[in-house]
Structures are given as structure tokens and as C-alpha cells.
Amino acid sequence: MAVLPLVAGEPTSPFECAAMAADLTNQVCHWGSRGVGYINADVTLTLSRLPSGGELGLRGENAVASAGISVGTATLYDRARALGTCVVTALSNAERLIDLADGDR
Template sequence: MSAFFTQKQSELVPAPHARGPWSPDMLHGRLLGGLAARAIERRYAQPGLHLARLTVDLFRSSPMVPVTVETSLIRSGRRILVADAIISTDQGPIGRAGAVLLRQGEQPDGAQTFVTPAWDSPPPDGPPPVDGPTTWTPPFDLWRVTEWGKPGSGRAWLRESYQLVDDEPLTPLVRAALAADFASPLSNVSTGGRLGFINADYTLTLARLPAGELIGVETTGHLSADGVATGQVTMHDTAGPFGFCVVTAVANPLGFGGR
């Protein structure tokens, strides 16, 4: 299957399946986080330096046009590296990301007073279910562990089914960055299945990188007031939890997909 983007000189040209759920001519915001993670990892990754935080600002909707990603080094110290990425089209910037990479070292002695437990949702053992006719089909494999739009914590397993750029293998970091955007619909869905808020950003924090292709997302919080919301999820793989994602979101009038 073709990738979401094809590299043509400095531009990344989106394929038709790179569109989002809001409009057939709107690029999916989750891909901006994946492109930012890819660019920062390719430019600044080094042995022993772990990308521990990625904040992706989704401040402008983009049509399905070529994009560019430019990175800049903010700080390179002995134990920390901070870098930014700007995602743009010929109409200007459409998103940005900030990353913190931390130097790995010896684990401190002593047990923590609280550690997030592993969830009790086994990984799927078959192909994802096929939903009925919809206006938009997710371009990734999705297994809903809990029923969509029902009260309580939501859970889902995800697996990417397309490469991000050309035939490049997806790295664990890029997989995590793509899956993290699902924190918004999972934490912000209303009873009945309507998405009452659309996210303006997300922040992914990683104690370690995910292992394997499957990533689980579990709602662990939602708060909202006066049309502004924040939600959080725990990120899992088949070995256990590996990180968190927090989103901020704004009230989503029916049928509106812009920011």
C-alpha cells in the first residue's frame, strides 16, 4: 500500500488517504505529529538520547497540498536536548512541535510509591472489524475494546497500516506519535458517539519507546468547562504502559472541522 506522503525534493506530497475525517480536502492532523517526530528523530537522534516529550500544536487546518518540515536546535546540553519543528505549506505554517530528548542512565535505587499498572485488555487476535458505511474510514487498524460513546473509560488498540513517507519503515517513535492523536477522540467523545471537542494540540510523554506494532490507548481523564476541554490517556503496548498523552480541545460545533 502507498505511503501517506511521497518525498519530492524538500516537499512531502500527501496521498488521498492522508485526509482527515472532517473534510475530503483536509489533511489529517495526526500526520503532522508523525512528520514532526520523523524529522526530529532523523536530525537529532543519537545513542543513549531518548525522546521523552513531544508537544504538537495543531493551530491551522491544511488542505491536501504538499508540506515541508523544518527543524531547529534550541538547546544541546550534557543531559538534555531541545528541538523544534515547523510544518508548513505554501500558505504558511500549519503546525509546530517541540521535543525534549533526555540522556539515559542508571535507574535509581528504590521502588516508586506508585506505578501505573498494566491494563487487562489482551491484544487482538484477529483482523480489525469492518464498520458499516461511513464518510471516513480510519487509515489504520482499529480495535475498540470498549463500546464507542458509552460512559466510563474508553480503550482501543491501534496498528498502523501505511508507511508515513515512501517506503521508510515506521520507527517506534513515529508509531507512538501517530497513535497519540487518538487521545483526542477517545477522551473527548460524548455519550451517543458524537465528538464534542476538537483538539488544538497534544503532548506525548514517553518513559520508553513502544515495542511492536500494536499500541493501546486508555482514557484516564477528561475535564471540560465553557467549551474548553482537557483529556488524558495512558499509552500501552503488549508489555505494559510506556507513556501518556494529554490533549487540549475546543468545543466542536456540529459539522465544523476548522481550528
């Protein structure tokens, strides 16, 4: 993930980098062969430490769905090791899948 400044001329803090990465948890946990089938309703980020550097990754762990609601979890890590967990609550959007691979949108 590239580290872009949130405010021109101001450095992005390690916490801001982690929060930006956490915002992608829905895509990591719910991206299927036809696109993203859920709309992000809420995300929770928990950290055991701040990231070292701006290169972060998310590893989708699971997604559990019932009656149009899904909860997905992902591990957030930097180059050293895991540093936190992201949990997303999402609502089904099966009728209007979002295909992020489509370059025409």
C-alpha cells in the same frame, strides 16, 4: 493500530508509531454517544520508553471541561505495559458534533 509507512518503502519508527497513536487522544477522551464534541487544539506525548512493536493502545483516563475548553488524558501502552501519557487540549464543538460512526462522511 496498524503500522503504515509514513514514506513509501521506509519503515515506521517506534516513536512515529507512538506519535500517530497520541494523535487519537481527542477521540478516546471526548467521543460520546452523539460523536466527538471537541476539536483537538494541542496534544502532548510523554514517553518513559519507546514502544516495542507497532501494536499500541490508548486508555482514556479522564476529561475535565469548563467554559468550552477540555483537557483529556490517556495512557499509551503496548503489549508489554504502559509506556507513556497523552494529554489533549480541545475546544468545544457542541453545535457541530463529529460522528465517526457515520459511514456516509
